[in-house]
Amino acid sequence: MSKQEIRHYVCVNCPVGCDLEVTVTDGVATQVSGNACKRGIAYGLDEATDPKRTVTSLVRVTGREMPLSVRTESPVPKKLIPECIAALREIDVTPPINIGDIILENICNTGVNVIATKEIN
Amino acid sequence: MAQTLCGNPTTFKTDIAIIGAGAAGLAAAVSAYDAGVHDIMVFEREDAPGGILKQCIHNGFGLQRYKEELSGPEYAHREYAAALQRGININYAATVLSIEPNTTLRVLSPEFGLAHVEAKAIILAMGSRERTRGALRIPGTRPAGVYTAGTVQRLINLQGIVPGKEVVMLGSGDIGLIVARRLVYEGAHVKMVLNRSHFSGGLRRNIVQCLDDYGIPLRLLQTVTNVYGRDRIEAVGVSEVDKPTKQAIPGTEERVSCDMLVLSVGLIPENDLSRAAGISLDRGSQGAIVNEQYQTSVPGIFSCGNVLHVHDLVDFVSDEGERAGRSAAAYVQNEGAPEQQTATTRIVPGNGVGYVVPQLVTPAAHDDLLLRFRVRDIYHKPTISVKVDGETVKTFKRPILIPAEMVEIHLNAQLLAGHATAEIHIEAGQNS
Known part of the structure; x- marks a missing residue:
């Protein structure tokens, strides 16, 4: 028998904020309802x-x-945020630093680099 | 130098003087320059450009303007780079003391002492300030540890100081929500976010990504009714709020221990200079009353950005700065063409509308007139209607309107020509 559960989310794509019901079957998200547009899916x-x-x-x-x-150059898995924050706490950087400089490569093996968002001379 | 500081004020002459080098001021300077006025002086009281963006290290800026998602400092850097490229003169640590008659500023700075800046036009771009405990009249003791959200953001992001570990937040404006997440990242425990009304003033996205993601409870219809502690805050009294009257319900107070209370209860345009200069202000927006050129009631003085009305997105602040900059440049180039105040149309906020900017539309308005406003409540599938002399001349349909988001409509100014007033109304949709 397959295990099915319904999870609830609020869509954040726009201010309407649709209440989404996502059907998860055996750990795989299969169906979305409650969305007013396709971005919700x-x-x-x-x-x-x-x-x-x-x-x-x-x-x-x-x-x-x-x-x-x-900031991370692109989004990283939400569950790794505490680890990412901990990893950044261990870092010291030395000026000069330009916007976009890579501060940490491949943070927590996410394949995502962390870049500077400020210039320090 | 010492002689300058102690002697008579220095006098500068310039075409356009801009107060503030935040998003609005920088965009105004660049657009005025590009419109052909190159003699511009910007006065910034801090020691770096960017205004509030400097401390907004989170992402979400620039999606409209740059079609990519930037952090605040990155957005500020791009705006600053555009001003730098044009060689625009920005004076730091320069505080404007007053706006004098004949578009003159009194400015104080360690570099030139006291100066009189005789300009042909002035652009107000001073931004906004946070509402404080005093504005809320919260009873209780007066200990250390009560901060506004923006102050906490500044302490953490610019000074590396985390001013508390057990945190209660009152108000769920966007700055507060962002700061709640920041506090979690810095190891603090954000116990709860209280919100007096039945809906948050913050964007849904921020509630999900700053509170829900970290298990921070948002308690609607609850507020702080007491502050405990002598030197340092020890606890707050949290009470339930009666929805219809918005008053705290006596006897419901619960004592919640904390070492910091953070207030995120709204922004107020910082118009002390404008008020003292006799510029007419709008009670709804709390900014200057302007026409479609962003010109205030004092000829030659323009206003834009958060000092005009509090924005939700910096992209719109930059856009408004550009509009004000172009208008100021045209004013200088036309040597202050007189205003036709008599034939203006007054834009009046009707049902459900808090304020509208601009408040006045002159016959000189172009066909494409941009109106920006805020609604007072949440409306599902509403109709926005524009009425002149009681007759609807234009309607707009929207999926939803919420107080947290600024609304924009584009209108053909011809529809208003010859009418003394036009009203903007919100009519609720069938399912709200």
């Missing part, structure tokens, strides 16, 4: 399968009081 399936977020945070700068702001 993709969002519902992603949220139920592998939700992703862009992580933005800070790293220490050697010899400076002000931290450096950074």
